[in-house]
Amino acid sequence: MPQGALTGTSAQVKGWLVDIDDVRPRPTMRDVAALAGVSLKTVSRVVNSEAGVSPELEGKVKAAALQLDYQPNLTASNLRRSDGRSRSIGLLLENVANPFSGALHRAIEEVARKRDVLVLAASLDEDEARERELARALVSRRVDGLIIMPVADDQSYLLTERRTGTPMVFVDRPPSHLDADTVLAGNSDGAQVAVEHLIEQGHRRIAYLGDDGWISTAVERHEGYVTALRQSGLTYDAAIVRHGLRTSESAFTALNEILTQPNPPTAVFASQNFVTIGACQSLHMLGLHHSVALVGFDEIATSDMVEPALTLVVQDIEGMGTKAAELLFSRIDGEDNVSQRCVFPTRLVVRGSGEIPGPYRVGLN
Amino acid sequence: MPQGALTGTSAQVKGWLVDIDDVRPRPTMRDVAALAGVSLKTVSRVVNSEAGVSPELEGKVKAAALQLDYQPNLTASNLRRSDGRSRSIGLLLENVANPFSGALHRAIEEVARKRDVLVLAASLDEDEARERELARALVSRRVDGLIIMPVADDQSYLLTERRTGTPMVFVDRPPSHLDADTVLAGNSDGAQVAVEHLIEQGHRRIAYLGDDGWISTAVERHEGYVTALRQSGLTYDAAIVRHGLRTSESAFTALNEILTQPNPPTAVFASQNFVTIGACQSLHMLGLHHSVALVGFDEIATSDMVEPALTLVVQDIEGMGTKAAELLFSRIDGEDNVSQRCVFPTRLVVRGSGEIPGPYRVGLN
DNA sequence: CTGAAAGCGCTTACAG
DNA sequence: CTGAAAGCGCTTACAG
Numbered sequence: 001m002p003q004g005a006l007t008g009t010s011a012q013v014k015g016w017l018v019d020i021d022d023v024r025p026r027p028t029m030r031d032v033a034a035l036a037g038v039s040l041k042t043v044s045r046v047v048n049s050e051a052g053v054s055p056e057l058e059g060k061v062k063a064a065a066l067q068l069d070y071q072p073n074l075t076a077s078n079l080r081r082s083d084g085r086s087r088s089i090g091l092l093l094e095n096v097a098n099p100f101s102g103a104l105h106r107a108i109e110e111v112a113r114k115r116d117v118l119v120l121a122a123s124l125d126e127d128e129a130r131e132r133e134l135a136r137a138l139v140s141r142r143v144d145g146l147i148i149m150p151v152a153d154d155q156s157y158l159l160t161e162r163r164t165g166t167p168m169v170f171v172d173r174p175p176s177h178l179d180a181d182t183v184l185a186g187n188s189d190g191a192q193v194a195v196e197h198l199i200e201q202g203h204r205r206i207a208y209l210g211d212d213g214w215i216s217t218a219v220e221r222h223e224g225y226v227t228a229l230r231q232s233g234l235t236y237d238a239a240i241v242r243h244g245l246r247t248s249e250s251a252f253t254a255l256n257e258i259l260t261q262p263n264p265p266t267a268v269f270a271s272q273n274f275v276t277i278g279a280c281q282s283l284h285m286l287g288l289h290h291s292v293a294l295v296g297f298d299e300i301a302t303s304d305m306v307e308p309a310l311t312l313v314v315q316d317i318e319g320m321g322t323k324a325a326e327l328l329f330s331r332i333d334g335e336d337n338v339s340q341r342c343v344f345p346t347r348l349v350v351r352g353s354g355e356i357p358g359p360y361r362v363g364l365n
Numbered sequence: 366m367p368q369g370a371l372t373g374t375s376a377q378v379k380g381w382l383v384d385i386d387d388v389r390p391r392p393t394m395r396d397v398a399a400l401a402g403v404s405l406k407t408v409s410r411v412v413n414s415e416a417g418v419s420p421e422l423e424g425k426v427k428a429a430a431l432q433l434d435y436q437p438n439l440t441a442s443n444l445r446r447s448d449g450r451s452r453s454i455g456l457l458l459e460n461v462a463n464p465f466s467g468a469l470h471r472a473i474e475e476v477a478r479k480r481d482v483l484v485l486a487a488s489l490d491e492d493e494a495r496e497r498e499l500a501r502a503l504v505s506r507r508v509d510g511l512i513i514m515p516v517a518d519d520q521s522y523l524l525t526e527r528r529t530g531t532p533m534v535f536v537d538r539p540p541s542h543l544d545a546d547t548v549l550a551g552n553s554d555g556a557q558v559a560v561e562h563l564i565e566q567g568h569r570r571i572a573y574l575g576d577d578g579w580i581s582t583a584v585e586r587h588e589g590y591v592t593a594l595r596q597s598g599l600t601y602d603a604a605i606v607r608h609g610l611r612t613s614e615s616a617f618t619a620l621n622e623i624l625t626q627p628n629p630p631t632a633v634f635a636s637q638n639f640v641t642i643g644a645c646q647s648l649h650m651l652g653l654h655h656s657v658a659l660v661g662f663d664e665i666a667t668s669d670m671v672e673p674a675l676t677l678v679v680q681d682i683e684g685m686g687t688k689a690a691e692l693l694f695s696r697i698d699g700e701d702n703v704s705q706r707c708v709f710p711t712r713l714v715v716r717g718s719g720e721i722p723g724p725y726r727v728g729l730n
Numbered sequence: 731c732t733g734a735a736a737g738c739g740c741t742t743a744c745a746g
Numbered sequence: 747c748t749g750a751a752a753g754c755g756c757t758t759a760c761a762g
Contacts (some may be wrong), residue, residue: 024654026529028755037732044757052731070526074753075440075451076504080738086440088506089483096486097471099464106462108489118485118502120453121461123474137483141453158435166390279465280670300667301464305645307672393739404749416748445754618733713745 003357007074027068030273034065047072089328090129090138091121092148094172099273100298100317101149104171107148107321114128115329126246128152128210134210141168145328150175171324173216174341182332183342184326187217187297190346191224192314194295195269197311197354199232201268202361203293207240207258209251209279212269216305218243221271221297240265251278252285266292266358273298280306280353295354303351316344393493399515401429412437455511456486456504456694457496464638465663465682466514471537472686473512479696482509491611493517493578494656504531510693515540533697536689539580539706546696548689548707551663552582555678555711556589558659560634562676562719564597567726568632568658572605572623573635574616574644583608585697586636586662605630616643617650624651631657631723638663645671645718658721660713668716676719681709 033043037311038057039358045053046061053061089107091186093101093343101123109119115305119189123133131152138146146165148155155175162168169181180310208225211218219294222243229236242254242299250365258264259282268283270276289307296312303310323342398408403422410418411426412435418426429435443451457464457474466488474484485508487499496517497618503511510532513520520540527533527543563571573590576583587608596599604626607619616639623629624647633648635641642659648654654672661677668675688707 023530024528030755040756041733045732048757054731057732071501071504071526073507073755075507076444076738077757078738079441079740079755080757082758084738086506094476095471096461097464097467099462099467102464102467105486106460106488109461113487114504118487118499118506120483120485122478122483123468123471134483136436137481139436141451142438142440163389163438165388277667277670280667284670302642302645302665302667302671305642305649305668305671306667311576315739332621351498395739406749410748413741418749419747422748437737441754442741443754444739445741447742447754449754633752634745 012316016202023090029070029072031068032061032064033067035215050364051197056364068099084142085144085332086142088118088120088143089139089145090135090143090145091119091139092122092124092134092138092146092150094149094151095123097123097124098122099301100172100315103148104315104321104324108325111322111325111329113322117320117329126147126215127152127227133334134155135161144305145169145332147171147175147305147324147328148175150336151215152176155180158360169324169328171320177340180339181327183320183327184344184347185217185315185320186343187220188224188227190297190315190348191221191269191271192228193224193346193348194297194313194354195225195228195351196350198267198293198358199228199234200267201267201293201355201358203265203358204234204360205237205240205257205263205265206234206267206269208242208269208271209240209254209275210243211245211275213243215309223272225269239263245272245275245278248274248278250279251275253278253281255279255282256286259288259292266296267356270294270296272296273300275280276300276310279281280310289353291356293354293356293358295348297346299349303349307355308352308356312349314349315348320344381684391534393434394435394640395436397426397429397435400433401425409442413514420705421528430697449507450509451507451699452584453483453485453506453508454509455500455506455508456484457489457511457515458486459516460488460490461486461512462488462537465537465617465680468692469514469686472683473690476529476690478686482694489514491580492517497522500526509697510534512536512541512689512693514538516580518539518546521529532693534689534693534696536685544704546689546705547690548685548692549709550582550680550685551708551710552585553589553592555662555713556586556634556636557593557681558589558713559678559719560590560593561597562715563581563632563634563658563660563723564599564712566632566658566720566723568630568723569633569725570602570605570628570630571599571632572620572630573634574606574610574635574640575606575608575620576610576640576673578608590636592632603718604628610637610643613643613646615638616640617647618643620644620647621651624648624657630722633657635658635659635661635711636655637661638665640674641665641677654718656721658719658723660719662711668714671718672723673717678711679714680711685709701729 029043043061046058070202095101114117124130128151147169149172153176155178171183175184211221245251264282268279270279299314380641394408408426411423412621421670444670476684477484491538493516512534536548539547575587605623610616633644635644664679
């Protein structure tokens with residue numbers, strides 16, 4: 001996010017404005033009925049395309065609605081309507097400005113769009129209190145369902161809501177103390193594959209750079225790292241493992257320290273996109289980007305343009321978002337089978353940074 | 366966006382579910398009143414923290430609300446409430462998954478958050494029909510205001526809405542046939558500075574790679590390019606100018622063609638982030654990234670890691686989003702002065718790709 | 731085919 | 747300090 005000089009200059013524009021005297025209250029169904037000379041109910045029928053209105057009255061109502069530029073109040077119709085649908089869903093993300101959240105949001109929007117449903121999205125910033133506050137704010141607006149990428153370690157605050165029948169789906173991280181549909185990535189497997197890949201390239205000393213240790217995805221990715229080491233008989237050395245890295249800056253600093261230690265690693269596994277960026281910057285700064293291997297978790301838009309191009313474990317974000325939305329809407333439609341749990345496998349995309357050979361590399365190529 | 370194999374595996378989880386018999390209707394204010402043994406109005410007073418309720422009744426009401434886990438229905442209260450605020454605003458963006466839209470969204474959310482207002486965001490994808498449909502969908506949900514990054518070449522469909530007094534602010538691109546608050550970047554100036562920078566490095570033949578020609582920001586950036594050439598007495602050559610590039614792929618192809626033509630340019634100006642990425646990939650593929658200069662418009666997260674690091678014109682997205690939201694809320698608060706127009710200057714961030722010298726470079730360094 | 735009455739969950743405008 | 751009545755803009759459940 002660039003923070004350029006915020007010297008915004010304001011200027012008045014054009015001479016004309018909508019006349020103040022011209023400000024009109026928004027027309028209601030009653031106004032349309034009066035103008036068309038029919039009853040409220042007839043307007044309601046036409047607006048909702050219900051059958052059984054004579055072409056003549058239908059014409060009058062449509063003309064009146066057009067003349068007044070009548071826009072039905074969905075919120076009011078909702079109140080009495082039996083299904084009580086607001087035609088909007090709530091989406092709680094890590095941060096709408098981050099690429100993972102953005103891609104997830106988009107996939108969900110795409111499914112919602114086909115059903116004329118709008119998305120209320122908000123950012124949690126790893127703040128547990130915000131998760132509860134925003135969930136409550138969405139419920140008070142009577143959204144038709146909730147898709148949550150949770151941060152709190154306890155979702156039991158949603159128990160009443162769940163019992164009330166509000167559809168909800170969790171994405172990226174599972175809920176705790178609450179049973180609900182969940183869509184996850186194969187974090188542990190993905191990390192294991194990444195680290196095994198580095199081991200195959202001849203590395204024995206591989207650093208781990210990870211996000212906050214209490215985030216489930218970070219825990220699982222760390223597990224994958226540990227499993228890969230163990231299965232190859234390598235020892236775990238806490239001196240080249242770092243948790244709690246939230247920004248590229250902190251990852252940059254952490255890797256700088258690790259690489260200038262005695263007995264530095266010959267390869268690095270970065271558990272998340274910002275961490276990968278910081279790690280890459282560190283390698284560039286130390287001039288080690290062609291000698292120390294790097295594999296990261298999460299796609300990065302410009303991974304091709306980096307020198308060397310980044311080998312990354314990528315998630316099927318679009319698939320996950322689509323699945324989460326589909327699960328939610330099937331619940332909204334009344335599906336009430338047992339909670340589903342979907343795990344989307346990740347994919348290792350080989351591009352160069354992860355194929356820098358290690359000291360124990362054997363075989364050809 | 367990774368498109369990994371979508372082989373999501375579903376599995377049932379845990380044996381228990383919330384008992385079906387346990388599904389309860391959501392408690393209303395009436396239920397709370399009945400349980401507390403008071404009138405509806407008293408509950409309303411407590412829920413809205415109105416003064417003038419005896420501590421005794423207040424206690425009873427709070428206990429009852431807690432016991433039932435009562436969540437007020439904002440949507441219903443709204444209907445009768447005199448200010449009629451839904452506490453949500455509508456935001457129409459190019460695409461919630463794109464970094465510019467995401468950063469703008471976040472800045473707006475931040476301002477909204479301080480006022481307990483939620484954001485309904487949606488993607489327009491350069492589709493004029495969608496702009497109208499979504500604006501209508503937002504209005505039918507009675508949002509308190511609209512922030513729009515417009516794509517249609519005519520916003521007069523919002524005239525009635527404007528007259529009704531719905532606050533609205535346009536961002537990134539100005540509205541047409543409608544007078545309203547607008548927040549813009551200095552696109553023309555920014556592009557001009559970029560191209561002048563390339564000329565100063567000794568370039569005389571500079572390609573232009575641009576977005577669709579009917580997008581106002583693309584038009585302005587092209588104007589900046591033309592102005593810079595003219596002021597330096599350089600001739601405009603349509604053979605090295607391309608419009609209509611929407612994706613990095615199309616920009617990649619376009620630049621490949623331009624660079625393999627006779628008399629290729631020695632520098633490139635890319636008018637937008639995806640275009641910059643495609644141009645950069647083309648230079649890398651042709652092995653020209655150290656001989657042909659490149660300056661792009663819009664920030665790119667990994668611009669440091671690219672070889673050479675990217676010189677870019679960056680916008681103050683956070684400032685623009687914040688300003689747009691502040692303008693909107695001041696209108697929501699009743700401000701009714703003449704429409705404002707704010708232009709945020711851009712900033713040239715020099716990192717390397719734009720400083721590759723051209724054949725006419727003079728002087729030292 | 732058409733419409734008058736009641737009600738959704740809450741607030742407003744009053745009266746006590 | 748407390749509450750009964752009316753009403754927000756619409757739909758439901760009826761009656762004609």
